[in-house]
Amino acid sequence: MSNKKNDRRTQILQALAQMLESSPGARITTAALAKQVGVSEAALYRHFPSKAKMFEGLIEFIEESLFTRINRIVQEESNVIARIEMIVTLVLGFAEQNPGMCRLLTADALAGETERLRVRITQVFDRIETQLKQVIREADLKQGLRPAMGVAPCANFLIAIIEGKIRHYVRSEFKVKPMEIWPEQWTVLAQNLMLNR
Template sequence: MQPIDKPDETSAAASPAAPAATRSPRPKPGERRVHILQTLASMLEAPKREKVTTAALAARLGVSEAALYRHFASKAQMFEGLIEFIEQTLFGLINQITNHENNGVLQARAIALMLLNFPAKNPGMTRVLTCEALIGEHERLTERVNQMLERVEASLKQCLRLAQTEALARANNDVTGNAGPQTAPQSAALPADYDPAIRASLVVSYVIGRWHRYVRSGFARPPAEHADEQLLLILQ
C-alpha cells in the first residue's frame, strides 16, 4: 500500500479545507450476495404472507433491481442461496450430533429437536422449508427442498437402525446372561416390530407439521413446544 502524498503547505493555506471523504468502501461481491440473502430472509419474517418481489427487495436494500441481477441471475437463484445455507447448516449440525452421540435413539431425538429449534433463530427460513415462500417460483426449488428433507429422513433412519441394532444386542446379552448396565431410559427395549423407516418418516412429518404451525401462527407458537414428550412417543 503506497503512502499518500501530503499537499504543499502554501497551497493548502491558500485554499479552503476540502471536506473529509465520507463514502464507505464498496462491499466485495461475496459480501453483497450475503447481504442480499440476509435481507431476503428478513423480509420473509413478516407475519403477513406477502410475496417478496425483487422490486421490494431492491427497495429495502436501496438499490435498483438491475443491481440485484449483477449478483444473482434470477430470483430463483436467490432462493437457491437460502436453501444452500439451510442445507449446510442442518447437515453440519447432524454430523456434529452423530459424531458426539453414540446412542441411536438419542441421535434421532437430538436431530429432531435441532430441526424444531432451527426456525426460532431463522423464522424467515421456515417459509422456505415449508415451501410457502416458493409458491409461484421455479419448481426446481421445491424439488430441492424435498430432496433435502429426504436426506434428513435418511439420516434419521440410519440413527434408528443403529438403535434397533443396539436393542437386539442388549436382548441377546440378556439371553446369554451378559447384560450391561441400563444407563438411561433411552436404553429400554424397543418393540419387536420396530421399523426405523416408519419412525423416521413419522419424525419428519411431525417436524414439518410443527414448521407449518409456526408459520401459520405468525411465528408465535414455538415448534419445540412439548417436543420432548411427543418425540418419546414417536421414537420408542
C-alpha cells in the same frame, strides 16, 4: 473486490430472509428486495442471475446449517435415542431461530416460483429422513433396540412431526414456536419410539 461481492450477496440473502419473516403470505418481489437492501434491481441481478438463485442461496444455507450439525451429532453421540432427539431438536430449533426460512421449508414462499426450488426443499426433508433411517437402523446393531413401527415408518413419523411443527409455526405467523412444548412431547415419544429386542 470478491470479499465485497460476497458481503453484498450475504446482505441480499439476509434481507430476503427477513422479508420472508416479516411478510407472511406475501410474495417477495425483486423491486421490494432491492429497496430493502438499498440497491437497484440491476445490482441484485449482478449478484444473483434470478430470484430463483436467491432462494437457492437460502436453501443452501439451510442445508449447510442443518447437515453439518447432523453429521456432527451422528459422529459424536453414540446413544441412538439421544441422536434422534438431537436431530429433531436441531431442525425444530433451526426453524424457530430462522422464521423466514420456514416459509421456504414449507414451500409457502415458493408459490409461483420454479419447480426446481420445491424439489430442493423436498430433498432437504428426504435427506433428514434418510439420516433418521440410518440412525434408527443402527439402534438394533449398537443398542439392541428396534423401532416400534419399522424403520421407514418411524423415520417418516418423525419427519411428519418436524414438518407439522414448522407448518404450524408458519400458519401461526411465527407465534407458536416449534420448540415451545417439544420437550414434553419428546418425553412421550421417546418412551414409545424404540423397543428392546
